[in-house]
Amino acid sequence: KNEVEQSPQNLTAQEGEFITINCSYSVGISALHWLQQHPGGGIVSLFMLSSGKKKHGRLIATINIQEKHSSLHITASHPRDSAVYICAVGRGGSQGNLIFGKGTKLSVKP
């Protein structure tokens, strides 16, 4: 079993829909990262969180430490949101290397 599991693997939505991507992890963590991988391959950090909730524009990320679960929400989705969204965790302790989920491929249709 992977230490970081994401669901769904693939997601197709219509423009304007509310989208949720889930991430569960099985290890103790210091921080959880949500990353966006563009169709061209580049990876951009969206959020880093260790508790609670963060919001940036139409993106919202939440984490429940007790349940070892995080969600990434996209409100009023747009075709330009189409990308692979990757959840990654930093282990407890001082090590900075990340453990990645396999990613969720999102396609938003106009």
Next chain:
Amino acid sequence: GAGVSQSPRYKVTKRGQDVALRCDPISGHVSLYWYRQALGQGPEFLTYFNYEAQQDKSGLPNDRFSAERPEGSISTLTIQRTEQRDSAMYRCASSLSGQPYNEQFFGPGTRLTVL
């Protein structure tokens, strides 16, 4: 300033050849990470450095893989006697420090194809 850069962006080599992949992190970033990403998968950790010191190389798949960061800035990942299974995207990232709560900035990657 500039982001993380990697070179070459694409490398095609024949099985058995050695390859060297370069990463130039953001200036002033202490930590540098190497990851490998197979098609359709998330990245997997290879190794990382704080300054010039290699902190963890547990992700390197075997002794054909090595990395160095001699002056605490540019890093080179070397794969000796390449095999077809080494074909992947090799990504480098850097962060201000080696703490897991620091944002990591990713380079564009080097796509390695071993024929």
